[in-house]
Amino acid sequence: MFAKLRNARNPLPRIAVALSALWLAACEPMQRGSGPRIDSGTAVPVALLLPSGSGNTGDETLARSLRQAAEMAVSDLNGVKIDLRVYSTGGSAGQAAAVASKAVDEGAKIILGPVFAEAANAAGVAVANRGISVLSFSNNADIAGGNVFVLGSTFSNTANRLAHYAAAQGKSRIMVVSEETTAGQIGARAIETAVTRAGGTVAGRATYPFSQQGVAAAGPQIAAQANSGGVDALFMTADSAGALPMLAQVLTENGVSPEQTKYIGLTRWDVPPATLALPGLQGGWFAMPDPGTSARFKARYQAAYGSMPHPIAGLAYDGIAAIGALIKTGRPDALSHAGLTQSSGFVGVNGIFRLLPDGTNERALAIAEVRNGQAMVIDPAPRSFGRAGF
Numbered sequence: 001m002f003a004k005l006r007n008a009r010n011p012l013p014r015i016a017v018a019l020s021a022l023w024l025a026a027c028e029p030m031q032r033g034s035g036p037r038i039d040s041g042t043a044v045p046v047a048l049l050l051p052s053g054s055g056n057t058g059d060e061t062l063a064r065s066l067r068q069a070a071e072m073a074v075s076d077l078n079g080v081k082i083d084l085r086v087y088s089t090g091g092s093a094g095q096a097a098a099v100a101s102k103a104v105d106e107g108a109k110i111i112l113g114p115v116f117a118e119a120a121n122a123a124g125v126a127v128a129n130r131g132i133s134v135l136s137f138s139n140n141a142d143i144a145g146g147n148v149f150v151l152g153s154t155f156s157n158t159a160n161r162l163a164h165y166a167a168a169q170g171k172s173r174i175m176v177v178s179e180e181t182t183a184g185q186i187g188a189r190a191i192e193t194a195v196t197r198a199g200g201t202v203a204g205r206a207t208y209p210f211s212q213q214g215v216a217a218a219g220p221q222i223a224a225q226a227n228s229g230g231v232d233a234l235f236m237t238a239d240s241a242g243a244l245p246m247l248a249q250v251l252t253e254n255g256v257s258p259e260q261t262k263y264i265g266l267t268r269w270d271v272p273p274a275t276l277a278l279p280g281l282q283g284g285w286f287a288m289p290d291p292g293t294s295a296r297f298k299a300r301y302q303a304a305y306g307s308m309p310h311p312i313a314g315l316a317y318d319g320i321a322a323i324g325a326l327i328k329t330g331r332p333d334a335l336s337h338a339g340l341t342q343s344s345g346f347v348g349v350n351g352i353f354r355l356l357p358d359g360t361n362e363r364a365l366a367i368a369e370v371r372n373g374q375a376m377v378i379d380p381a382p383r384s385f386g387r388a389g390f
Contacts, residue, residue: 035131035336036109040327043081044335047103048316049113049123054091062115063088065310066137070112072304073320080324089114093122100126100134110135110335112319115312117143124148133340135322135355137315144359149340151315151353153363155187155266158287159194161365162235162264165379166285167198171232171262175204177222177247178237184210187237187266195235203231208243215243219250226256239267240275248280258283270368270375271311277373287365289350290381297349318348322355343385351381 038044048070052063067086074082087103089096096119100111104127111127111134114120120136121143127134128147136143139152166174174195178188184207192202204225208218226234234256238244248263263284269275270288297317301309325346326334333339337357345354351364367379 035133035333035339037332038109038327038335039332040080040330040334043083044109044323044327045083045085045107046320046323047100047108047111047113048084048086049089049096049099049103049111049119050086051089051091051115051119053088053095056091059091062310062312065313066113066115066316068305069301069309069313070316070320072301073317073324077320077324077328080327082320082324082327084320089119089123091116091119093118096120097122097126099123104130104132108132110323112316112323113137120148120150133335133337135319135340137312137319141360146359147337149355149359149361151319151361152312153289153365154360155190156194157361157363158266158365159187159190159235160197161287162266162285162367163191163194163198163200165367166233166235166262166264167200171264172198172200173203173230173232174200174235174264175206175226175231175233176202176237177206177208177234179210179243180207180214181210184237191235191237191266208247210243212246215246215250219247220254223251223254223256226251226261231261233262233264235264235266237266240269240271244269244281245275245278248278248284252280269370276370276375281370282372284370285378286368286370286375288368288375288377290364290366291375291377293348294350314349318346318350318353321348322346345385352383352385354385 050063050066051059070084074084085103085108087099089099096114100123103111111123111132113136114123115137117138117140120134120138124134124147132147134148136148136150137152138150139154141150141154141156144150176188176191178184195202206222206225208214238247263281265284265286268288269281269286297314298309326339340355341357345352353361353363355361364381366377366381368375369378
């Protein structure tokens with residue numbers, strides 16, 4: 001099978017992320033808009049919707065990690081009081097809708113979560129006519145819009161960062177290589193849009209069936225197209241758990257030189273770290289959150305709870321940090337759509353981010369290059385949203 005390729009409150013000092021988030025929120029006056037009225041002088045009820053109760057061990061582990069990250073964030077909000085109320089969705093859309101309505105009935109002014117796209121969409125629909133926003137942990141841009149936001153890093157965000165950096169380095173003729181899956185198609189569209197937006201040219205397109213046989217059969221044709229001239233880089237949607245290891249090997253074996261044709265990845269190549277040792281990826285580029293802020297969060301979480309956080313646990317911290325930053329302004333309409341989408345953004349455990357009016361988000365990402373089996377940051381994550389590439 002192709003899948004075989006998948007090789008208590010924290011006593012530590014509070015990290016600066018919460019204070020930075022408060023500062024960013026205070027930088028820009030917020031316009032009035034529809035949304036719940038809050039009293040910042042009292043604890044503001046915030047509903048946290050988690051995938052617990054499904055009976056799935058993975059869901060329970062994820063739910064616990066998200067809850068603990070959110071509780072850590074609440075404890076960091078000096079001068080801001082949040083009444084965090086936890087609800088279980090059972091991992092289902094129907095239950096997510098029911099508990100979202102219940103949470104608002106019980107006074108919640110905003111909803112953080114759920115994780116899965118269908119559940120997040122259902123929760124959003126359930127409370128849409130009540131002026132309550134849903135900050136979901138999903139990265140599926142298809143559910144974004146109206147009162148639903150996605151906090152997860154999107155293909156579009158990553159593609160934009162990499163395409164702008166590539167263009168600045170003279171890699172403007174990009175060939176898009178994607179697997180024949182729904183994720184591959186979405187990723188390919190995001191890359192093409194980003195390349196055009198960055199002033200580059202889509203110099204070719206190639207796809208392959210999502211199987212070992214498919215990669216082996218398509219590899220030589222993809223390599224021939226890449227070597228035909230006029231291609232500066234191959235921008236690939238493949239990930240480490242899927243086709244990436246085999247694809248990189250096949251392309252290199254068929255004469256694609258990474259020194260001449262830069263490999264660029266839409267996904268994280270450092271997860272798992274063993275992927276960085278693949279010969280075909282040496283010299284390639286991918287995007288990642290600011291490694292410094294991410295490492296500090298992981299270390300602090302581990303010290304507090306005795307285990308490493310789930311890869312998306314930081315989204316729960318970010319959501320609470322943003323909500324707390326807005327409450328800190330003292331405005332009764334702080335959690336309105338206009339407040340949530342303020343252009344100055346917030347600071348989270350993976351760097352700065354902001355929510356966009358269309359429900360998606362922009363996150364600052366660093367550019368890493370694979371060198372000798374290590375991910376070396378060659379362009380740091382931006383510290384503000386005034387920089388090109390956003």
